[in-house]
Amino acid sequence: MPELSYREAVRDALATAMRRDDEVFVMGEDIAEMGGSMGVTQGMLDEFGPERVRNTPISEMALVGAGIGAAMQGMRPVVEVMYEDFLTLACEQIVNQAAKHRYMSGGQVKVPLTVRTQGGAGWSPGAQHAQQLEAWFVHVPGLKVVFASTPADVRGLLYTSIYDDNPVVFFEHRTLYGIKEEVPDELEPIELGKARVHREGEDVTVVATGRLVHEALRAAEEAEGEGVSVEVVDPRTLQPLDEETLVASVKKTNRCVVAHEAVTRMGFGAEVAAVLQHQAFDWLDAPIERVGARFTPLPFAPVMEEWVVPHAADVLEAIRRTVGRNGH
Amino acid sequence: MAKLEERQALPEEDLRDFFREMLLIRRFEEKVEERFRAGELPGFLHVAIGQEAVAVGVCRALEERDVMASTHRAHGHTLARGTPPNALMAELYGKVEGCSRGYGGSMHLYDVERGNLGANAVVGGGLPGIVGAALAFKLRGEDRVALAFFGDGATNIGTFHESLNLAQLWGVPAVFVCEDNHWAESTPASQHLPIRDLEQRAVAYGMESTKVDGQDVEAVYGATAQALEHARSGRGPFFLLCETYRLVGHYVGDPQVYRPKDELARLRETEDPIDKLRERLGLSDEEVEEVDREVTGIVETSVEFAKNGTDPEPGDALKNVYA
Numbered sequence: 199m200p201e202l203s204y205r206e207a208v209r210d211a212l213a214t215a216m217r218r219d220d221e222v223f224v225m226g227e228d229i230a231e232m233g234g235s236m237g238v239t240q241g242m243l244d245e246f247g248p249e250r251v252r253n254t255p256i257s258e259m260a261l262v263g264a265g266i267g268a269a270m271q272g273m274r275p276v277v278e279v280m281y282e283d284f285l286t287l288a289c290e291q292i293v294n295q296a297a298k299h300r301y302m303s304g305g306q307v308k309v310p311l312t313v314r315t316q317g318g319a320g321w322s323p324g325a326q327h328a329q330q331l332e333a334w335f336v337h338v339p340g341l342k343v344v345f346a347s348t349p350a351d352v353r354g355l356l357y358t359s360i361y362d363d364n365p366v367v368f369f370e371h372r373t374l375y376g377i378k379e380e381v382p383d384e385l386e387p388i389e390l391g392k393a394r395v396h397r398e399g400e401d402v403t404v405v406a407t408g409r410l411v412h413e414a415l416r417a418a419e420e421a422e423g424e425g426v427s428v429e430v431v432d433p434r435t436l437q438p439l440d441e442e443t444l445v446a447s448v449k450k451t452n453r454c455v456v457a458h459e460a461v462t463r464m465g466f467g468a469e470v471a472a473v474l475q476h477q478a479f480d481w482l483d484a485p486i487e488r489v490g491a492r493f494t495p496l497p498f499a500p501v502m503e504e505w506v507v508p509h510a511a512d513v514l515e516a517i518r519r520t521v522g523r524n525g526h
Numbered sequence: 527m528a529k530l531e532e533r534q535a536l537p538e539e540d541l542r543d544f545f546r547e548m549l550l551i552r553r554f555e556e557k558v559e560e561r562f563r564a565g566e567l568p569g570f571l572h573v574a575i576g577q578e579a580v581a582v583g584v585c586r587a588l589e590e591r592d593v594m595a596s597t598h599r600a601h602g603h604t605l606a607r608g609t610p611p612n613a614l615m616a617e618l619y620g621k622v623e624g625c626s627r628g629y630g631g632s633m634h635l636y637d638v639e640r641g642n643l644g645a646n647a648v649v650g651g652g653l654p655g656i657v658g659a660a661l662a663f664k665l666r667g668e669d670r671v672a673l674a675f676f677g678d679g680a681t682n683i684g685t686f687h688e689s690l691n692l693a694q695l696w697g698v699p700a701v702f703v704c705e706d707n708h709w710a711e712s713t714p715a716s717q718h719l720p721i722r723d724l725e726q727r728a729v730a731y732g733m734e735s736t737k738v739d740g741q742d743v744e745a746v747y748g749a750t751a752q753a754l755e756h757a758r759s760g761r762g763p764f765f766l767l768c769e770t771y772r773l774v775g776h777y778v779g780d781p782q783v784y785r786p787k788d789e790l791a792r793l794r795e796t797e798d799p800i801d802k803l804r805e806r807l808g809l810s811d812e813e814v815e816e817v818d819r820e821v822t823g824i825v826e827t828s829v830e831f832a833k834n835g836t837d838p839e840p841g842d843a844l845k846n847v848y849a
Contacts, residue, residue: 223665249665255695260688263654264661267672270643271593271662290685294648295655303636303644304627305846339847363849 199382205375207353208238208314212276214385215360216246219274222360225252225261226278226314235280236316236375258287262313266296266365269311274360282317282369283326285335296365297340308363314356316370318409318459319507325495328372330408330460335367336437336469342390343436345369347411349379351434354388362390371408371459391438395447399429402517403447405470406432406457410489410508414457417513426521436466444470445477452483455516459507462490487516536744538807544586544743545803548578550821551602552800554611555774557825558601558618562778566833567618571632574602576773579799580705581606583746584673584766587754593641593659594673595652597705598633600645603675609637615828621835628838629846650680653689653702660698660763671757673701679710681727682718690731690765699757701750702728702765705740707772712784728765740770741799744806771797 202210215222223246224239230253233240243251254261258279265277279285285292292313299307319328335343342364346352352370359366396411397418406414411432418428431447433440448454454474456467471486491507536544555573562571574581581602588594588607596603604614609625617624618632626636633647643659646652652674659672680686681704693700704727710718721727728735734756738749746768753764771793775782782790804814 255688255691257688257692259685260654260657260692263685263689264658264692267643267655267658267660268662268665269658270655271659273662273665275658290648290651291654295646295651299644300849301846302626302630302634303638303846304624304629306626306636306638307643308849310849342848 199380201378202349202353202381203376203378204349204352204370205236205238207349207381208356208370209240209242211353211356211360211385212239213242213245215274215357216250221272222274222276223250223252224276224278225254225265227254227256227280229253229278234278236372239278258284259291262288263291263295265311265313266291266299266309269309269365270299270307274310274312276312276314276360279313279315281327282315282331283329285313285315285331285367292335292341292365292367293338297338301340309365310363311365312356312359312368313365314368314370316372318372319496319503320373320409322498322500322503324498328496330458330491332369332407332436333460333464333466336466340365341437342366343369344390344434345407345436346434347371347374347408347432349377350381351388351394353381354386355390355434357385358387358390361387369408373409377412388434390435391440392435393431393433393440393443395443396430396432397428399427399451401427401451402453402455402520403429403431403451404455404457404513404517405444405467406430406513407436407466409459410457410513413508413510414513416510417517420510420514421517426517428517433470439473441473441477444474448474448478449481452481453520454482455487455489455513455520457489457508457513457516460490461493462488463493465490484520487520489513489516536747541744541803541807544582544747545800545807545809546817546821547582547606548743548800548803549817550611550824551578551581551605553818553821553825554605554614554828555601557829559778561829568620569631571618571778572599572776573774573778574599576771576793576798577705577707577740578602579743579746579803580703580740580768580770583743584675584703584750587747587750588641588673590641591669592671592673592754593643594675595643595656596635596645596675597652597677598645598647598649600633600635604635604637604642604645607637607642608640609635609642611824611828612831613637615832616835619832619835620837621832622838623831623835650676650683650685652676653680653685656700657689657693657698660693660700661696664696664698669758671699671701671754673703675703675705677710678704678706678708678715678724679713679718681724690728690733690763693763694731694733697760697762699760700763701753701757702763703750704765704767705770706767707770709772709776711776724767725765733763733765734761735765735767737767737769740768741797741802743799743803773798
């Protein structure tokens with residue numbers, strides 16, 4: 199099996215779809231000659247040309263909206279929004295238009311649009327280039343929301359998102375573009391709404407997304423040294439959510455930590471905790487612990503940024519708290 | 527500026543058909559006001575009384591394969607595009623037989639089969655989608671045009687500017703129809719537009735444009751035909767400015783405290799597009815009454831149809847969220 203970086207895996211999913219199908223095209227700011235600010239689309243202009251690898255003005259509203267209009271004609275556009283902070287500029291089109299055309303028309307249209315974006319802290323960009331806003335979009339019926347944490351996942355999930363007949367907001371994490379993973383020779387689409395169990399364990403389930411999947415795996419190794427067996431589950435798709443896998447895991451381990459880089463308050467972990475306490479209440483031996491960023495905009499100074507967002511040590515502390523409550 | 531070439535006069539038969547369509551819209555809107563006041567229609571409504579010539583002139587110039595997006599004031603556009611009055615009225619009553627199956631309402635009228643991609647309740651919200659539809663036509667090499675309706679108020683919102691810029695940059699076959707009725711809800715142009723000539727909006731993006739008397743259906747039709755031809759022939763998008771008048775309030779029941787008292791009475795005397803066309807055609811009272819009887823009957827029938835329509839099951843609300 200070949201090894202791909204997360205960046206290469208995104209590119210491979212895009213290129214595979216575009217080779218297969220003229221109806222797929224990508225557009226975004228600086229994605230053509232420059233290859234995207236994260237280098238994801240490098241080389242694609244040469245293969246597919248400027249009509250299908252479309253550089254756009256700095257116009258997030260029109261860019262996402264044009265994707266909606268082309269999608270309603272049956273094309274499968276992939277719009278790159280350079281930073282997820284800039285999704286705020288396109289929110290009207292995503293929330294009021296993409297998510298609702300099918301509904302408001304009584305089912306007459308489909309909007310097979312994929313909006314790719316990335317964010318995440320760890321490189322001191324300050325408050326407007328690293329937010330984690332995925333939870334906002336889970337709150338809007340009509341949207342699907344994906345947050346991929348590994349090369350194999352991002353490849354299979356992005357491909358599926360492009361071929362999904364609904365608008366998908368697809369989150370990538372900035373600090374993951376360089377990580378590598380073995381992937382299948384031929385791209386294998388991954389169904390939306392299926393969680394991935396990264397590591398099986400008996401004592402605690404950590405439900406993590408994005409960068410925190412990797413932090414959770416590090417924490418799990420540490421915990422193992424302390425005699426605590428940790429299961430790490432990545433839902434991968436936030437909407438639809440694979441409740442079944444999460445609930446089954448917690449019924450087995452009886453304890454749960456939810457972990458993401460976004461601020462804890464109203465974060466995606468709050469929804470996971472609510473689902474689990476409702477469906478696995480009698481199986482829980484401890485309150486569900488939440489790990490997320492402190493409730494502040496992202497600061498610039500590296501020491502402050504480092505302190506604000508969660509790391510493996512924070513996940514480990516949460517694991518210890520949840521087992522400690524049961525006398526471990 | 528694109529100059530209006532010498533306009534070929536439309537056959538009288540076509541103009542009589544336009545007259546009938548405009549009167550149908552007028553009677554439909556009057557009925558909507560009446561039924562709303564009677565408490566039969568849920569939500570709230572914006573009627574297009576006074577703006578019928580724009581709806582009919584523009585929509586009749588479109589080819590069947592073309593697409594359009596409308597605004598919150600959408601009944602006229604929707605009827606003129608060919609949606610049966612029964613289906614439109616049923617939608618206003620929230621019935622399954624409605625053109626949006628009861629999921630949309632007055633501000634979200636869709637009829638995709640007839641190229642109506644939806645009325646939009648967010649001012650300017652439909653414009654980017656029209657650029658995207660036009661982009662799809664261009665990428666596929668299809669001989670189709672995408673057209674957006676919007677008002678003077680929408681020329682102040684970001685989607686308008688981003689959409690015109692993108693459409694011109696990419697040279698897509700889109701037509702932007704501005705219905706300048708001089709009021710953004712209750713705010714007069716003097717309080718929301720720093721320029722008098724809205725064609726300058728198009729000039730700013732290097733886009734061809736023309737201005738037309740929106741109360742003259744023949745002129746609107748001719749200008750739209752030219753705009754469509756411009757877009758269809760690969761010369762890029764076109765901005766069509768229609769000067770029109772809203773001869774009613776912003777919404778049904780609007781007391782219009784913001785509007786000079788004599789303005790409406792004067793405009794109804796001088797700027798009624800239906801009166802103008804009647805005069806142009808020299809129609810007799812008898813001829814008008816005959817058309818009126820017919821369209822009034824259609825409207826009455828649509829109310830009966832709608833009232834006898836099927837209420838959705840409450841649980842149907844969960845359908846159509848995802849494809």
